[in-house]
Amino acid sequence: MNEEKELNIKVNPTSNTAITTFIMLANAHYEKALEILEQMGVEKEKIFHGVDREDMINRPSDIVRELRYVALNRTIEESGFKTLMDLPCGYTPKVFEFTEKGMQYIGCDLPAVINDFAPIIASMTDDEQKKQIRFQVVDVTNYESMKAAADLADGPVCIATEGLTVYLTSEETRQLSVNIRRILSEKGGCWLNADVETLDYYMAVFKAVAGDRAMELLLAARKGFSGQSDTDMHKNKASVIKESKGTLATDYEKIEALYRSRGLLVEKVPYYRDDLKLQLFDAMTDEEIEKLKENTKHVNVWKITVDPDFKEKESNDTKSSSETAIDPDLPFEVKSALNNGLLEISIQGRMDTITAPELLKQFQEAGEGITDIHIDVSRMAYVSSAGLRVLLIMYKSLEDKDKFEITGVNETVREIMETTGFDQFLLNT
Numbered sequence: 001m002n003e004e005k006e007l008n009i010k011v012n013p014t015s016n017t018a019i020t021t022f023i024m025l026a027n028a029h030y031e032k033a034l035e036i037l038e039q040m041g042v043e044k045e046k047i048f049h050g051v052d053r054e055d056m057i058n059r060p061s062d063i064v065r066e067l068r069y070v071a072l073n074r075t076i077e078e079s080g081f082k083t084l085m086d087l088p089c090g091y092t093p094k095v096f097e098f099t100e101k102g103m104q105y106i107g108c109d110l111p112a113v114i115n116d117f118a119p120i121i122a123s124m125t126d127d128e129q130k131k132q133i134r135f136q137v138v139d140v141t142n143y144e145s146m147k148a149a150a151d152l153a154d155g156p157v158c159i160a161t162e163g164l165t166v167y168l169t170s171e172e173t174r175q176l177s178v179n180i181r182r183i184l185s186e187k188g189g190c191w192l193n194a195d196v197e198t199l200d201y202y203m204a205v206f207k208a209v210a211g212d213r214a215m216e217l218l219l220a221a222r223k224g225f226s227g228q229s230d231t232d233m234h235k236n237k238a239s240v241i242k243e244s245k246g247t248l249a250t251d252y253e254k255i256e257a258l259y260r261s262r263g264l265l266v267e268k269v270p271y272y273r274d275d276l277k278l279q280l281f282d283a284m285t286d287e288e289i290e291k292l293k294e295n296t297k298h299v300n301v302w303k304i305t306v307d308p309d310f311k312e313k314e315s316n317d318t319k320s321s322s323e324t325a326i327d328p329d330l331p332f333e334v335k336s337a338l339n340n341g342l343l344e345i346s347i348q349g350r351m352d353t354i355t356a357p358e359l360l361k362q363f364q365e366a367g368e369g370i371t372d373i374h375i376d377v378s379r380m381a382y383v384s385s386a387g388l389r390v391l392l393i394m395y396k397s398l399e400d401k402d403k404f405e406i407t408g409v410n411e412t413v414r415e416i417m418e419t420t421g422f423d424q425f426l427l428n429t
């Protein structure tokens with residue numbers, strides 16, 4: 001792995017999950033997914049776990065993955081928009097599915113994924129196809145990066161999201177919806193979010209194949225999946241998952257109200273259609289297929305659009321209380337100096353997945369022998385969980401944790417640290 005990719009993955013390990021979900025789709029034998037896998041130089045034999053009918057963890061998980069892919073793709077097509085903004089794209093065969101249907105495709109993801117995936121697709125497409133395809137590094141918490149992606153489209157955009165929000169904190173999810181609202185207000189279009197009902201599409205499949213054991217097996221599958229990133233899945237209040245006595249449920253009314261308070265309207269589009277068909281039906285019994293069809297009638301992709309009557313100032317949720325304290329447009333900058341074991345750092349601007357690798361790089365270049373770290377964040381406008389992760393790496397590197405000091409913490413940054421629990425490590429005041 002090259003140095004840049006290593007830094008990017010350390011800063012945000014959720015990039016790793018892109019490969020996993022992609023391989024699950026390849027397991028459902030999507031031709032283009034198999035071709036992408038080949039281009040990636042992955043040895044298929046090592047990766048494929050095959051679809052074993054007795055396997056009550058991997059088989060339903062693969063079916064879940066394909067179900068979501070099929071349902072979302074159909075909803076994208078039905079939206080009628082000419083440009084798909086795939087957010088986040090991972091390593092997806094969607095790029096081929098939609099360019100073949102005549103749409104423009106904008107693949108958006110974190111740097112670790114885009115730097116890998118864009119050249120793969122470039123090597124698989126001719127000049128005509130390339131005209132329809134763009135890639136953009138995007139951190140969904142970073143409006144400028146989202147806008148740069150959306151501006152690659154001539155007109156309205158259909159933003160499609162699958163497999164993202166479980167990896168975001170509540171604050172990051174809030175930023176995502178606020179950013180999407182701004183994009184849709186400027187460009188027009190819609191946001192198709194297949195993630196809101198994650199728990200229910202998982203249950204639709206697990207109940208079809210495992211009956212009463214569905215919840216137990218789903219929890220076991222979820223445990224395996226969480227291991228792929230250090231993000232604590234489902235801690236996100238925006239997916240409002242209530243967990244009690246081994247059962248889970250999502251509070252949809254609360255989520256819809258949150259969207260409304262951010263100027264967004266929700267329409268629910270069912271996963272089910274009469275002609276619902278999955279490649280993995282081959283790996284299911286007739287009875288399982290019938291149950292799955294029945295169960296998916298209650299699961300929806302959320303189609304989200306801008307509420308034209310929304311008045312920004314009425315909402316107290318589109319901005320965090322002190323968001324304007326530091327100019328959010330300050331360019332990101334890290335300055336560091338090492339003197340007699342003391343590493344002094346000052347950070348300016350937004351520290352997120354796109355910018356945080358620079359801090360990690362400077363820290364690593366400072367080398368061994370650091371005994372004290374002092375960080376001035378008085379000009380830091382925002383920090384995402386990726387930025388917090390880098391601060392934690394630095395904190396953990398010190399033998400004497402009392403020698404780690406952050407000064408100039410403004411209200412926005414303090415709020416983020418408190419809601420994520422990082423304040424306990426990083427702030428000693």
Ligand SMILES: C[S@@+](CC[C@H](N)C(=O)[O-])C[C@H]1O[C@@H](n2cnc3c(N)ncnc32)[C@H](O)[C@@H]1O
Nearest residue numbers: 014015017018021088089090110139140162163
């Ligand atoms: C489980 S994968 C899903 C990828 C793709 N949508 C699919 O279904 O195959 C999660 C993706 O979210 C991306 N991701 C995580 N946090 C992100 C953020 N803050 N901004 C943009 N992408 C992010 C990861 O890089 C990863 O590609």
